[in-house]
Amino acid sequence: MKKATTVFLKTVVILIGFPILGLCIFLVPEIGHVAAEMLPEWAYINYFVIAIFYAAVIPFYLALYQAYKLLLFIDKNKVFSESSVIALKKIKYCAITISCLHVLNVPLFYLFAEIDDAPGAVFVGLVVPIASMVIAVFAAVLQRLFQEALYIKSENDLTV
Structure with missing residues (x-):
């Protein structure tokens, strides 16, 4: 049962990467183009937006790789290891980096909200940073839990 679950999760981790790759290829240049059209006096904003999105993809894929490695550790019964x-x-750290990078785009969403008179656009811009911070907090809690379990395990190994 456990092996089937981790195989499923490994498959999901791999499959998560494909839509993000598609978004980077097709949607990110379009977002940059729209930003340049909406703010013609800042035409260079196109490059700024594209750079932020592409820079955020790097820690995203690093985090996916680490999640895959974590699933491999679960398969090998080394989940409570260093x-x-x-x-x-x-x-x-990857989640914190993604959140910080996407916070740099929030002023752009504010400008879009001002132009379109849609105050909800600012909240749309905050979805990714908030979700990334939730993931970072969850990873920090799990990290602390695993450290405590590793400490207890080492204490038990020393007493036997």
Whole structure:
């Protein structure tokens, strides 16, 4: 049962990467183009928006790789190991990086909201940073839990 679950989760982790790759190829240049059209006095904003989105993809794929490694550790019954703690730490830092990068785009969503008179657009711009911070907090909690379990495990190994 456990093996089937981790195989399913590994498949999901791999499949998550494909839509993001598609978004990077097709949607991100379009978003940059729209930003340049809506703000013609800042035509260079196109490059800024594209750079932020592409820069955020790098930690996203690094976090996916770390999640895949974590699932491999679960398969090998090494979930409470130093390697798992390190993987969770890297996932946490990747999520924080993604959140910080997408916060740089929030003023752009504010300008879009001003132009279109749609105040909800600012909240749309906050979805990715808030979701990334939730993932970072969850990874930090799991990291702490795994560290405590690793400490208890080492204490029990020493007493036997």
